[in-house]
Amino acid sequence: MTDNIELTHQQERAFQPQRLSAPRDFILPSIIGENKNNLPLLLEIGAGKGKHALGFAVRNADKHLIAIERTRNKFEAFAKLAAIQASPNLDAIHADAIAWTVHAIKPNSLAKIFILYPNPEQHNPNQQWLNMPFFEFLLSRLQVNGEVILVTNIEAYMDNAERQATKVWCLPNTRYTVATDSQRTHFEVKYLARGETCWELNMRKPEGYKTRFDEWQVGHISEDK
Ligand SMILES: C[S@@+](CC[C@H](N)C(=O)[O-])C[C@H]1O[C@@H](n2cnc3c(N)ncnc32)[C@H](O)[C@@H]1O
Incomplete structure (x- = not known):
């Protein structure tokens, strides 16, 4: 589907995974090496207190x-x-x-990625997830038809994410308003109780999507047993 699209992100500065050392006390979860029941693997970034x-x-x-x-x-x-x-x-x-994903997640292995109420980074927009070169690496870890779910209460963050998803990352995406009785995370409960609007962006990795990291993997991730 994207074969004829010149992916705009490939003109951007590339993320450099080889420069990141493994996080302190890094241990590879057993699910990465031996997913015996072949369960779909999902990743949540910035889980807070884990609600x-x-x-x-x-x-x-x-x-x-x-x-x-x-x-x-x-x-x-x-x-x-x-x-x-x-x-x-x-x-x-x-x-x-960022460092953990580089050291633990194989290419084309995630069914879904949740980024729920990320830090707004209003004064440092290059730290917003869809503005970061790392986002290309993250997309390389996603399976075809896998989804990235981003939720925020900051309208400008959502406007930018939606624009980046379409223009830079070339991902089919849909924007929703979060239901007022949703209670997925502590921040969601807090914002909705204050009467704020929260937005969700669902992005999908289409067939034929290419990144510069599709073959990239650190040496210590073994093949499935
Ligand atoms: C605004 S809080 C939201 C927490 C939770 N998702 C919620 O909605 O209640 C954002 C969280 O992302 C975490 N975070 C930000 N950057 C991160 C990173 N690079 N790796 C892991 N966690 C990160 C922060 O520590 C913070 O707890």
Whole structure:
């Protein structure tokens, strides 16, 4: 489908995965090496205290979610609840999602990526996820027809994300307004209780999509056993 489209992102500065060292205390989750039941693999970036990840794992026993949070105190709250819940289909990871993804996720392996209420980065827009060269790498980890779900309460963030998804990343996408009774994450509950509008952008990786990282993988990710 994208064969004849000159992907605009390939004219952008390329992300350099080889420059990133593995996060401290990095351990490869067993699901990466041996996904025995062939469960669809999903990634959540910036999971906070894990409200969405914990609920998702219970409701979706047929999927495996890896949820990453960088801030220590939030991660500790998440890890405590994850240990009590003990869902076999959830990995709670304390790391920077960029370095961790580079070191753990194989190309073309994720069915879905959740980015729920990312930091607004209004004063540093090049840190917004769809403005980052890393986003191309992230797309290389997604399977064909896999989705990226982005949710925010900042209209300007959503406007920019929608524009970038279409113009730079050439991804079919749909924008929704989040239902006022939705309660997926702590930030979602807080914003909706204040009467704010929240937006969701669903982006899909189409057939034939190419990135500069489709073959790139760190040496320590073994093949499926
Ligand atoms: C505004 S909070 C939202 C948390 C949660 N998703 C929610 O909706 O309640 C954004 C979170 O993303 C995390 N975060 C930002 N950049 C990250 C990165 N590179 N890797 C992992 N987590 C990150 C922050 O630590 C923060 O907890």
